Amino acid sequence: MIEVLSADFMIRAMLAAIFTGLAAPIVGTYLVQRRLSLMGDGLGHVAVTGVALGLLTGASPTWTAVAVAILGAVLIEIIRERGNSGGDVALALLFYGGIAGGVLITGMAGQSAARLQEFLFGSITTISVEDVWITMALAAAVIVIGIGFGPQLFAVAQDQEFAKVTGLNVRAYNLLLAVLAAVTVTVAMRTVGLLLVSALMIIPVATAQQLTRSFRTTLIAAMSLGLVASWGGLLLAAWSSFHVEGVSPGPTIVILALSIFALTWPLGAWLRRRRRRQAPFEEVAPLIHHSIQEHPHQHGENCGHPAIQHGDHLDYVHDGHRHASHDNHYDEH
Amino acid sequence: MLSDDPATAGPVIALQDGSVAIDGRPVLRHLNLTVNRGEFVALMGANGSGKSTLVRTLTGLRPLSRGTLQLFGTDFGRFREWYRLGYVPQRPSAAAGVPTSVWEVVASGRLTRRRPLRPKSAADRAAIAGALEVVGLSDRARHAVTTLSGGQHQRVLIARALAGEPELILLDEPTAGVDLPNQEALAQALAVLKERGATVVLVTHEIGPMEPLIDRAIVMRDGQIAYDGAPLTDADVHTPLFGGAHAHHHAHPEPVSDHAVNVSSPVDSHPEVSS
Numbered sequence: 153m154i155e156v157l158s159a160d161f162m163i164r165a166m167l168a169a170i171f172t173g174l175a176a177p178i179v180g181t182y183l184v185q186r187r188l189s190l191m192g193d194g195l196g197h198v199a200v201t202g203v204a205l206g207l208l209t210g211a212s213p214t215w216t217a218v219a220v221a222i223l224g225a226v227l228i229e230i231i232r233e234r235g236n237s238g239g240d241v242a243l244a245l246l247f248y249g250g251i252a253g254g255v256l257i258t259g260m261a262g263q264s265a266a267r268l269q270e271f272l273f274g275s276i277t278t279i280s281v282e283d284v285w286i287t288m289a290l291a292a293a294v295i296v297i298g299i300g301f302g303p304q305l306f307a308v309a310q311d312q313e314f315a316k317v318t319g320l321n322v323r324a325y326n327l328l329l330a331v332l333a334a335v336t337v338t339v340a341m342r343t344v345g346l347l348l349v350s351a352l353m354i355i356p357v358a359t360a361q362q363l364t365r366s367f368r369t370t371l372i373a374a375m376s377l378g379l380v381a382s383w384g385g386l387l388l389a390a391w392s393s394f395h396v397e398g399v400s401p402g403p404t405i406v407i408l409a410l411s412i413f414a415l416t417w418p419l420g421a422w423l424r425r426r427r428r429r430q431a432p433f434e435e436v437a438p439l440i441h442h443s444i445q446e447h448p449h450q451h452g453e454n455c456g457h458p459a460i461q462h463g464d465h466l467d468y469v470h471d472g473h474r475h476a477s478h479d480n481h482y483d484e485h
Numbered sequence: 486m487l488s489d490d491p492a493t494a495g496p497v498i499a500l501q502d503g504s505v506a507i508d509g510r511p512v513l514r515h516l517n518l519t520v521n522r523g524e525f526v527a528l529m530g531a532n533g534s535g536k537s538t539l540v541r542t543l544t545g546l547r548p549l550s551r552g553t554l555q556l557f558g559t560d561f562g563r564f565r566e567w568y569r570l571g572y573v574p575q576r577p578s579a580a581a582g583v584p585t586s587v588w589e590v591v592a593s594g595r596l597t598r599r600r601p602l603r604p605k606s607a608a609d610r611a612a613i614a615g616a617l618e619v620v621g622l623s624d625r626a627r628h629a630v631t632t633l634s635g636g637q638h639q640r641v642l643i644a645r646a647l648a649g650e651p652e653l654i655l656l657d658e659p660t661a662g663v664d665l666p667n668q669e670a671l672a673q674a675l676a677v678l679k680e681r682g683a684t685v686v687l688v689t690h691e692i693g694p695m696e697p698l699i700d701r702a703i704v705m706r707d708g709q710i711a712y713d714g715a716p717l718t719d720a721d722v723h724t725p726l727f728g729g730a731h732a733h734h735h736a737h738p739e740p741v742s743d744h745a746v747n748v749s750s751p752v753d754s755h756p757e758v759s760s
Contacts, residue, residue: 185583300602307593310585313574317544318597318649319567357583365629366586427632 156390164284165276165386165401171291172343172352173382177360177374178298179336180353182329185309185367191228191330192350195337197247198224199346200254202338203271208261213271214286214338221334224250229330233323274345274402276386283342290339294332299371305329306367343382344402352378355409362413362420381409433462433474433485442484444475451475451482495558496521497653497684498543503552505535505542512538513708516552522652525675525685525698527716530705536688537575539705540657543686544572556653568597571651573642575658575688587633587641588626591616594645616647620674636667643674653684660689669694692719 156162183191202220206213224246231242258268270278279287298305308315308325316322333353340349360373385405392399449470451457457468457475467474467485474485498520505513513535520526530536541547543554545561554561557569571594592605592613599609617623620640625633630641639659646654656675660668672694678685679698689695696718704712 181583185585187582189582303593303596303599304601306589307596310590310593311574313546314572314593314645315596316546317567317570317572318594319565320596361582361584364584365627367583367589368586370583431632 157387161277161279162390164279164281166383167284168276168279168287168343169382169386169401169405170379171288172340173378173380174375175291175294175298176336176340176349176352177356177378178295178371179329179332180357180378181367181371181374182298182305182309183333184354184357184361185306186329189354190350191225191333192337192353194228194243194247194250195221195224195334196341196346196349198250199334199337199341200268200272201250201257202254203268203341203346204254204257204261207263207267208257214283214341217271217338217341218290218335220250221337222331225330225334226327229326233326271341272345272347273400274341274343274348276343276401279342287339287342290335294336294339297328298332301325301328302371344405348402348406351406351409352382355406355413356381359409359413359416362416363423377409377412381405381412384408429458430460433460433467443478444482444484447475447482451477496555497524497557498686499553499555499558500543501553503542503554504550505538505547506550507538507547511550511708513542516708516710518703518710520684520686522684523679523682525679525700526687527692527695527699527702528686528688528705529690529702529717530711534705535708536705537657538708540655540686540688543655544570568649569652570597571646571649571654573639573646573654573656573659575661584629584631586626587622587628587630588613588617590630590641591626591644591648594648597649597651612650613648616644619647619677620644621670634667636663636670639663640667640670640674643671647674647678651683654678654686656685656687658688658690660691660693660695665693671695672698692717 199217199221202217203213206216356374356377360370364370385408386401389401389404451468459466475482476485496519500518503516699716702717
């Protein structure tokens with residue numbers, strides 16, 4: 153195992169995985185906030201045509217994929233901005249066109265399906281030195297821009313009209329996010345493959361927001377989870393390769409990310425339920441003073457009844473009643 | 486006039502012959518409106534009378550189809566001093582997909598005074614904290630906005646507009662569907678602004694606890710200004726003088742007095758006047 157880890161191809165793979173794992177969830181956070189979780193998926197489909205064009209013309213598939221994905225992202229953004237009800241269908245057409253075009257052009261280029269599969273499902277262990285550099289540079293650009301323009305991207309995603317009145321160029325920031333998404337898709341293409349790109353962008357965010365209350369912590373937690381999933385998934389695949397044939401890192405990265413989500417979800421559900429139950433009662437004066445004559449139980453800390461803030465005092469929830477201490481007795485609130 | 490000019494003399498808002506069309510339908514027609522520094526204006530009128538459209542026009546969200554708009558003495562097309570303007574939209578936007586804290590929403594209002602790629606300064610943080618204090622939500626700063634009630638959410642949106650320390654604040658029905666304690670909290674926040682000398686334009690259906698703050702009332706009717714003068718009480722607004730402006734929020738068929746033919750065929754639905 154140690155020899156494998158220090159092998160050149162493995163070091164290259166780990167570098168690519170680390171940078172991709174950090175960059176993808178940043179873009180994913182903005183996409184989830186704007187409820188565009190599937191945009192990465194769509195761009196991944198469009199990028200297939202880009203890869204095929206590279207295979208056909210002999211140009212680097214990475215660069216042709218970047219170019220076509222950016223073109224697709226701008227097109228999606230224009231369709232979205234127009235906001236007509238057919239936008240959804242137009243997006244679907246673009247996605248199918250992308251993947252059909254990709255398969256068609258790959259065939260015309262005389263390339264095998266196996267060659268295309270490297271891009272569809274990732275081939276991180278066969279990544280070349282040049283591709284590692286490109287991956288690291290593009291991922292670093294996404295990280296710097298995604299965090300540097302964070303306040304602006306956040307404001308535009310949060311409330312477009314308000315952002316416009318604060319003087320932000322909303323269209324420019326929308327395009328910036330679309331381009332960032334397109335670049336991320338091509339960066340992650342080598343790691344998890346075009347068909348699983350969206351998973352690395354979205355699942356860490358979905359996991360993080362189970363436990364967080366603010367955008368900033370969600371972003372940071374999603375980046376950490378993306379790093380853990382992509383690096384851990386790669387190591388998992390390397391380790392399994394000693395025992396089972398044919399385990400590739402792309403799927404293990406996504407499965408690991410999903411497993412973390414599955415473990416976090418019950419905790420998130422419990423936290424949300426607790427938060428709802430502990431929300432303070434509305435501060436309205438009671439209609440009548442309704443006191444309880446005799447109450448054998450003494451409410452207090454750890455008495456077993458949930459204590460919930462109600463204005464300036466605590467109400468104890470008790471068999472569907474709300475008991476509030478008043479002088480020497482309890483009131484029904 | 487230089488844009489940096491303090492221009493304490495000139496009007497804050499100057500709208501001349503302003504007309505707005507939505508999807509080709511004229512909604513606002515030939516409006517003239519001047520608002521001076523420090524005025525607290527209540528903009529009233531029935532549903533569909535165009536008061537929301539007017540406020541959105543003043544923020545630039547609705548383009549003028551004719552006429553001119555000047556803010557702080559600058560033509561709107563050349564207006565870049567966004568930090569002088571604060572806007573509170575009608576409804577909180579649909580809950581975003583990612584958890585967001587109250588502090589973060591308010592901080593986004595400070596972007597009018599921040600350059601990209603620079604960290605928040607101490608002044609930025611102080612302004613954000615101050616805005617939260619004005620609306621009485623300092624203790625909720627770290628809470629997720631989704632845990633707030635509708636009225637508290639509306640106060641967050643006001644704090645967001647205040648974070649940029651604007652001189653002119655436009656509020657689009659901040660009191661709609663807000664309970665009385667929250668309306669009172671809103672009125673208190675607006676009173677603080679008035680004391681600081683801000684100019685306020687408030688779209689509202691009911692005056693309620695805002696009454697002592699209002700200097701001037703404007704009543705809209707069918708896309709035009711029907712009344713512009715001394716403050717009104719809730720009872721005044723409900724008189725038929727103002728186009729049957731019931732304060733009802735459910736739809737009464739609006740009297741449509743447009744030049745367009747209203748019914749082209751018996752199966753056509755009643756044309757709706759959008760606001």
